Amino acid sequence: xxANSPSSDSLPSIFPGATISGRFRLERLLGRGSMGSVWLAxxxxxDVDVAVKFIDAAFRDQKDHRGRFALEAQxxxxxxxPHVVNVLDFGAEASGRLYIAMEYLQGEDVGKLLERSxxxxxxxxxxxxxxxxxxxxxxxxxxxxxxxxxxxxxFLVGATEDEGFVxxxxxxxxxxxxxxxxxxxxGTVVGQLVGSPAYMSPEQxxxxxxxxxxxxxxxxxxVAYHCLTGVVPFGGDSLAELLxxxxxxxxxxxxxxTPGLPRAVDDWFQRALDKNPARRFASAKDLxxxxxxxxxxxxxSATDYSSSTPAVIARGAAQVRPLSGSDTxxxxxxxxxxxxxxxxxxxxxxxxxxxxxLALAQVAEVANVLGIALVGPEDEPVAHHSLMxxxxxxxxxxxxxxxxxxDTFESLESTRSQALALYFEHATVLIRWVxxxxxxVVGTEQVHPTVLSVSLNAxxxxxxxxxxxxxxxxxxxxxxxxxxxxxxLTEVSGTALVVRPSANxxxxxxxxxxxxxxxxxxxxxxxxxxxxxxxxxGKPTVQAYPDFVKRLAQLIEDATEREAFLVDAxxxxxxxxxxxxxxxxxxxxxxxxxxxxxxxxxxxxxxxPNPVAAIAPPAQRPGPAAPPRPRSATTDPxxxxxxxxxxxxxxxxxxxxxxxxxxxxxxx
Amino acid sequence: MKDSNTNAANMNAILKELKVQGVAHSSExxxxxxxxxxxxxxxxxxxxxxxxxxxxxxxxxxxxGRLERWYLVTEQQAYYISERSDSRxxxxxxxxxxxxxxxxxxxxxxx
Numbered sequence: 001x002x003a004n005s006p007s008s009d010s011l012p013s014i015f016p017g018a019t020i021s022g023r024f025r026l027e028r029l030l031g032r033g034s035m036g037s038v039w040l041a042x043x044x045x046x047d048v049d050v051a052v053k054f055i056d057a058a059f060r061d062q063k064d065h066r067g068r069f070a071l072e073a074q075x076x077x078x079x080x081x082p083h084v085v086n087v088l089d090f091g092a093e094a095s096g097r098l099y100i101a102m103e104y105l106q107g108e109d110v111g112k113l114l115e116r117s118x119x120x121x122x123x124x125x126x127x128x129x130x131x132x133x134x135x136x137x138x139x140x141x142x143x144x145x146x147x148x149x150x151x152x153x154x155f156l157v158g159a160t161e162d163e164g165f166v167x168x169x170x171x172x173x174x175x176x177x178x179x180x181x182x183x184x185x186x187g188t189v190v191g192q193l194v195g196s197p198a199y200m201s202p203e204q205x206x207x208x209x210x211x212x213x214x215x216x217x218x219x220x221x222x223v224a225y226h227c228l229t230g231v232v233p234f235g236g237d238s239l240a241e242l243l244x245x246x247x248x249x250x251x252x253x254x255x256x257x258t259p260g261l262p263r264a265v266d267d268w269f270q271r272a273l274d275k276n277p278a279r280r281f282a283s284a285k286d287l288x289x290x291x292x293x294x295x296x297x298x299x300x301s302a303t304d305y306s307s308s309t310p311a312v313i314a315r316g317a318a319q320v321r322p323l324s325g326s327d328t329x330x331x332x333x334x335x336x337x338x339x340x341x342x343x344x345x346x347x348x349x350x351x352x353x354x355x356x357x358l359a360l361a362q363v364a365e366v367a368n369v370l371g372i373a374l375v376g377p378e379d380e381p382v383a384h385h386s387l388m389x390x391x392x393x394x395x396x397x398x399x400x401x402x403x404x405x406x407d408t409f410e411s412l413e414s415t416r417s418q419a420l421a422l423y424f425e426h427a428t429v430l431i432r433w434v435x436x437x438x439x440x441v442v443g444t445e446q447v448h449p450t451v452l453s454v455s456l457n458a459x460x461x462x463x464x465x466x467x468x469x470x471x472x473x474x475x476x477x478x479x480x481x482x483x484x485x486x487x488x489l490t491e492v493s494g495t496a497l498v499v500r501p502s503a504n505x506x507x508x509x510x511x512x513x514x515x516x517x518x519x520x521x522x523x524x525x526x527x528x529x530x531x532x533x534x535x536x537x538g539k540p541t542v543q544a545y546p547d548f549v550k551r552l553a554q555l556i557e558d559a560t561e562r563e564a565f566l567v568d569a570x571x572x573x574x575x576x577x578x579x580x581x582x583x584x585x586x587x588x589x590x591x592x593x594x595x596x597x598x599x600x601x602x603x604x605x606x607x608x609p610n611p612v613a614a615i616a617p618p619a620q621r622p623g624p625a626a627p628p629r630p631r632s633a634t635t636d637p638x639x640x641x642x643x644x645x646x647x648x649x650x651x652x653x654x655x656x657x658x659x660x661x662x663x664x665x666x667x668x
Numbered sequence: 669m670k671d672s673n674t675n676a677a678n679m680n681a682i683l684k685e686l687k688v689q690g691v692a693h694s695s696e697x698x699x700x701x702x703x704x705x706x707x708x709x710x711x712x713x714x715x716x717x718x719x720x721x722x723x724x725x726x727x728x729x730x731x732x733g734r735l736e737r738w739y740l741v742t743e744q745q746a747y748y749i750s751e752r753s754d755s756r757x758x759x760x761x762x763x764x765x766x767x768x769x770x771x772x773x774x775x776x777x778x779x
Binding site: 394397398401402404405406408409410415416417418419420421422423424425426427429442449450453454457 | 742
């Protein structure tokens with residue numbers, strides 16, 4: 001055994017260079033936990049890094065610890081969530097010591113981030129809460145409670161500074177499965193403290209066996225409090241003092257420790273940290289949604305605690321644009337980046353970062369539209385664009401209210417809503433649901449309802465296609481759209497929503513997501529990991545894709561499965577050119593108006609597209625002033641065709657408008 | 669409540685014109701005052717009343733004024749609602765891709 005091997009791992013099989021079960025070669029010790037050690041290892045067949053966790057020799061023969069270790073592996077494997085660390089293998093090495101092989105994560109845990117930063121912004125905290133709730137929600141649905149939710153068990157993969165991280169929950173080592181409750185194995189004994197004291201729930205502090213998912217939600221709220229304020233809500237000089245605080249004392253309001261936080265955050269903590277589990281949030285989803293709403297628009301700003309601009313739309317607001325220095329435009333050349341090549345729908349090889357905003361842009365282009373947003377399943381804004389400077393949080397707020405109001409409708413027939421239209425005196429709100437996301441568009445009362453509806457349906461169909469391309473779970477779809485910055489409108493090019501990359505362009509994320517799914521068929525989670533590892537060196541180009549796939553195929557032992565994989569994988573990228581389709585629309589100008597903070601006069605012509613390409617920036621983005629641009633009849637995308645009126649057999653007069661080269665029937 | 673637009677005869681006329689499964693005149697509180705067609709008017713009026721109260725709040729969020737009409741399309745059904753000051757007209761039909769025309773027609777009928 002090498003001299004530098006850990007002394008506690010006294011069994012000779014655990015040292016750098018050791019081979020475990022013929023599958024993993026240990027590289028180096030990554031860290032130690034309460035029950036064992038975690039090693040960086042190399043998967044010998046797949047040639048990828050993995051993390052292998054061993055139970056310490058001291059616990060090796062203790063039935064409860066062995067059981068707990070096995071439960072950790074089973075729990076994490078069953079949950080199968082992108083927000084829970086992926087378990088690849090579980091077994092015993094030669095000396096009988098149990099191990100769990102997991103995906104190797106690179107990043108830092110929330111504990112280390114807090115050490116480094118003191119406290120975190122509302123936006124980062126909201127993302128932490130949201131991701132943790134998704135992982136916990138999945139576990140809870142399976143009857144699994146984590147029971148040790150704390151910053152050190154919340155691992156952030158990716159950059160934390162720009163909120164681009166993905167959170168993964170670690171260490172289900174003290175998890176409790178409801179299904180195990182009646183079996184021989186029980187994860188704890190009465191009176192035994194399980195979990196990390198500062199983040200424990202009152203029921204855990206009591207040493208109760210009656211600990212369920214609501215304990216996790218309490219602990220997550222403690223983490224959120226720590227993130228926002230820099231301190232934990234319950235403290236003390238001794239463990240006894242700490243436990244007394246948890247079971248009997250109320251925390252200092254977070255707003256007192258972090259001035260500028262919305263007051264609603266205090267209400268949220270009051271409920272989330274209630275001593276009585278029955279009075280806490282009923283589910284991880286409820287907790288996340290309530291937190292998002294409590295934080296409000298602070299969630300969309302990493303540092304700003306005070307920029308609370310009320311969302312106000314006034315009659316005619318879109319039409320009035322005073323000559324003000326705050327009126328900002330950002331010009332964007334239509335040739336910026338690579339000029340789009342228009343092709344028919346092989347969207348599997350499109351550029352995903354452009355496709356989603358393009359789909360939204362198509363709707364934003366309709367006259368009298370004030371803004372559009374893609375809102376996620378927890379009412380979080382994913383991408384949004386607003387000429388009027390409507391904040392993303394307004395779209396989230398409206399979507400949440402709509403969802404709540406439609407609960408009773410959905411219970412009528414146990415089906416999900418597909419579309420909703422609200423016609424107010426001074427505004428029109430349309431929502432289309434795509435997978436778990438909502439596309440919401442807000443316009444003035446002057447927006448043409450049929451044109452808007454058709455346009456929104458078209459955008460929703462495109463988003464639906466993207467979701468399907470990403471696989472039935474649509475996980476890749478969500479990650480793709482989640483990575484889009486707000487207000488990203490890269491190009492508006494009529495019907496040409498698909499950009500086929502050239503041979504030297506990288507293969508799209510959606511294609512890689514599909515490839516991962518195809519590769520996971522024969523190899524499971526290990527296959528996904530193998531692709532992730534290989535992509536760290538960069539995405540393959542379209543030209544290099546076949547070689548990339550062939551190299552992956554070599555990892556599949558079974559010849560039949562290998563052949564099937566090659567066929568499916570190579571089909572994902574077609575390099576031959578499709579026939580071009582002429583662009584239907586001209587480049588577009590969308591000029592920003594000032595934030596709608598006051599009632600404005602009605603009946604002024606609307607802003608419409610114009611041959612100068614530009615996009616509307618967020619209201620706070622600095623830039624040069626722009627003069628008002630009058631409506632141009634020649635560039636209005638909706639062109640009434642008087643001659644298109646025709647009588648149908650029933651004697652009714654039909655009217656049509658042309659929109660993007662399509663003849664659309666209107667009913668008045 | 670009875671008026672010229674929402675008496676029983678008009679209910680049937682609206683039902684025929686809109687080609688929907690049912691039409692009902694609902695009080696603001698969700699009580700079905702009159703209905704025509706084969707559907708559960710009582711339940712729909714009650715559910716609509718609850719939803720409408722919450723949807724009206726969106727108008728406050730957006731400073732958008734009064735809610736005038738709305739429709740909801742689910743996987744199986746389409747619901748059309750025309751709001752009035754103290755009551756609403758509610759219709760239910762099969763799910764359609766373009767519910768706009770029916771929604772407008774109902775709104776016109778309610779005037």
